[in-house]
Amino acid sequence: MPKVIAITGASAGIGRATALTLARRGASLALLARRRDRLDEVSADIARLGGQALTLVGDVTNERDLYDLVDRASERFGRLDVMVANAGFAIYGDIEKIRPADMQRLLDVNYMGTYHAARAALPVFRRQAAGHLIIISSIVGKRGVPFMGAYAATKFAQDGLAQSLRAQLDGTGVDITVVFPISTNTEFFSVMTRESGHATRADGPRQSAETVAEAIAQAIDRPVPEVFPYRRSRGLALLNVLAPGFCDRLVKRWGRKPI
Numbered sequence: 001m002p003k004v005i006a007i008t009g010a011s012a013g014i015g016r017a018t019a020l021t022l023a024r025r026g027a028s029l030a031l032l033a034r035r036r037d038r039l040d041e042v043s044a045d046i047a048r049l050g051g052q053a054l055t056l057v058g059d060v061t062n063e064r065d066l067y068d069l070v071d072r073a074s075e076r077f078g079r080l081d082v083m084v085a086n087a088g089f090a091i092y093g094d095i096e097k098i099r100p101a102d103m104q105r106l107l108d109v110n111y112m113g114t115y116h117a118a119r120a121a122l123p124v125f126r127r128q129a130a131g132h133l134i135i136i137s138s139i140v141g142k143r144g145v146p147f148m149g150a151y152a153a154t155k156f157a158q159d160g161l162a163q164s165l166r167a168q169l170d171g172t173g174v175d176i177t178v179v180f181p182i183s184t185n186t187e188f189f190s191v192m193t194r195e196s197g198h199a200t201r202a203d204g205p206r207q208s209a210e211t212v213a214e215a216i217a218q219a220i221d222r223p224v225p226e227v228f229p230y231r232r233s234r235g236l237a238l239l240n241v242l243a244p245g246f247c248d249r250l251v252k253r254w255g256r257k258p259i
């Protein structure tokens with residue numbers, strides 16, 4: 001049976017690529033983001049692929065919008081199989097320069113947005129005794145890098161929530177997966193430039209949004225606790241447990257720098 005999948009932050013980047021990848025696999029989609037025009041474009045692309053999507057203009061910081069997304073998906077398609085908590089953004093910089101109000105916005109979108117998505121979807125998953133929450137964190141949610149501390153904290157927070165839920169829901173039919181992408185070619189960096197007030201560059205590896213989307217699609221087919229779409233990055237997460245001081249020097253060398 002085709003899956004019913006809700007995605008937050010589906011108007012661009014990883015969320016959009018995931019929606020298109022899943023539509024090609026026959027999924028029915030419920031897509032949320034703030035920009036109506038961009039959601040309409042994704043919806044038209046999905047229709048061209050022969051798929052179906054409902055779209056909802058909403059903000060993940062608003063708890064009600066996540067309940068609306070789940071309700072509308074359930075009403076239109078009869079159930080909800082997967083919630084992908086993907087919406088997020090970053091601010092680069094020294095935490096002494098990032099104002100508390102901006103740190104709060106990061107927490108509200110990246111962490112509270114994930115929390116609201118989980119709270120809206122989990123009652124449906126429990127009722128069905130089946131469901132899959134997929135949280136898009138970041139490799140910096142496993143290992144912080146210089147000047148990304150404010151953002152990294154929100155990405156670690158997502159993983160903390162997921163680990164607790166995973167253990168708690170073990171054996172209930174509800175799966176929890178966290179995805180840890182490395183630098184991915186999306187609008188993320190133009191948003192970060194705007195939010196931070198200056199551009200940055202990094203010399204490390206990059207991947208495409210389609211690579212991340214494919215890894216998410218595979219996790220939906222076969223749920224696993226953690227997904228590293230750039231496989232070698234799992235090594236950094238492991239190395240950091242064994243040798244955090246060495247990793248400090250490693251990420252300092254390869255980390256993002258202001259231009």
Ligand SMILES: NC(=O)c1ccc[n+]([C@@H]2O[C@H](COP(=O)([O-])OP(=O)(O)OC[C@H]3O[C@@H](n4cnc5c(N)ncnc54)[C@H](OP(=O)(O)O)[C@@H]3O)[C@@H](O)[C@H]2O)c1
Binds near residue numbers: 109180185189
């Ligand atoms: N790109 C990377 O290098 C990278 C690496 C690791 C992890 N990630 C994570 O991947 C996720 C997706 O990022 P991306 O790279 O695809 O960035 P992106 O291209 O900027 O897309 C972000 C998406 O989130 C939506 N969004 C932002 N704030 C929102 C809000 N308050 N409410 C609802 N939707 C909101 C945006 O749509 P609207 O503006 O239309 O609302 C957009 O659809 C994020 O959680 C990010 O932390 C990205």
